[in-house]
Amino acid sequence: MNLFASAIDWILDPANYVGLNAIPLRIGQHLVFSLVTVLIASAIAIPLGYLIGHTGRGRGLAVTTSGGLRAIPTLGLLTLVALWVGIGVVAPYVALTVLAIPPILAGAYTGFEAIDRRTVDAARAVGMSELQIVRKVEVPLGLPLLIGGLRSATLQVIATATLAAYVADLGLGRYLFSGLKTRDYAEMLGGSILVILLALALEGIFALIQRFVVPRGVSGRLDTAPTLRTGSPTAAR
């Protein structure tokens, strides 16, 4: 408990709010780094996942590959990439993107796969083109699972982005490494607490988003009277 108290003291110490190692600066770096990583991973994984989910092709390959990606130790990959491109932010970006791709990819294609085939067939039957089916039926209906994937990816990236400090002057990981090596456990625990708080905050935000992206008519909130006005296939259920 004593250590915990000193960690809180460390977080509240005004001396840790000035200069190049200030807590708000490190939190900002950590957050920007994590969000950019998730964006890059999304740009790769979402289109790919949608393609797999819509066509139903390449699913086996995607499952195997993303399973393989999940098994790669991030620190090992980080070191390997850093030996190739040098120290700095590039290696952490690559390593963490690899970490973030599998959950987003899975969220994207399972989102499509979870849709009742009859819904998609109905959309096709009313004359929607394949692109319209994707845009108007599959994407909105698959959104909750995709957000779930993004949520899990963000959580993993926030927690693992501490590794960026292994090769770059970046993020909350700096406190963990320097605290560990100099036996300053208040700093180390304080840094960890900040990472946890950041992860929880983003979890909260994603939980909210996940509630709001559920299209009307598919959620458990059916009692809120789905409108039939649009005649959209989603309301047919």
Place this chain on the structure above:
Amino acid sequence: MFTITRGRLALVSAVAVGAVVALAGCASGDPLDEGNSSADSETLVVGSQDYYSNEIIAEIYAQALENGGFTVDRQFRIGQREAYLPEIESGSIDVFPEYSGSLLQALEADAAGGSPDEVYTALEAALPDGLTVLDQADAADQNSWTVTQAFADTYGLTDIASLTEVTEPITVGGNSELETRPYGPTALKEKYGIEIAGFTPVEDSGGPLTVKALVDNKIQLANIYTADPNIESNNLVALDDPDNLFFPDNVVPLVSDKVDASAAEILNAVSAALDTDTLVALNAQSVNDQAAADTIATEWLTAEGLI
């Protein structure tokens, strides 16, 4: 709907497996606890730093002791000095390859430097009760401020003080604890007036990432150990240190009371045979040939006729 159910099931199984793995991780907890409980009077616990060269020396000690009839419990790769020193002081570890100057500075922050023998004498006095150092080896593996040959040529660098001649900004790279070490960037500024533009953390203790950063000119000044074979193979220069900014760091076995006269004799014989060139050669087998510490140790001990 079937897909969703299956997805849920997979999720539940994944969580369950994750929990089991996490719990298993907790159960194996602190590796030193095990060492404590299994240690009896005949078992000597040999530890090593989280540094490949230190592990090779520890393995040499361990194999030499085993050859002398002792039972050895290896607790290697424990961490940096801050992490393992309390374990040695508490008696959990009996034999540890140490470096005289760095150990002295860890025990006495305001210790004076000097020649290897002066540091050794000071170290003997500084050790807490129950701990002793055996004979020190000629082999030294010191901290150094290292630059590339090209950088040294550009500014005519020879020793640390000559870094004041450098006109471009100098970025220092190394483990994050380097920032607060007594020979760190602050000391460079206060002692020599060398302006350090920035500090880049590279947390591999002067390993391949640090060397690459130096060669790539992403950092200009790095803390690399003098027995590192990378210095030669990458055309680096360890700057001379005439003022003993770095303490002499000769390899010395730090031992507990459980190490008796016959064990001490074995370790002293090892130290007598170990010089810096030998150490660099042993390190090179690890770095360049990727040989395992136990193989390197066995080969060397056999060649020296120690086992």
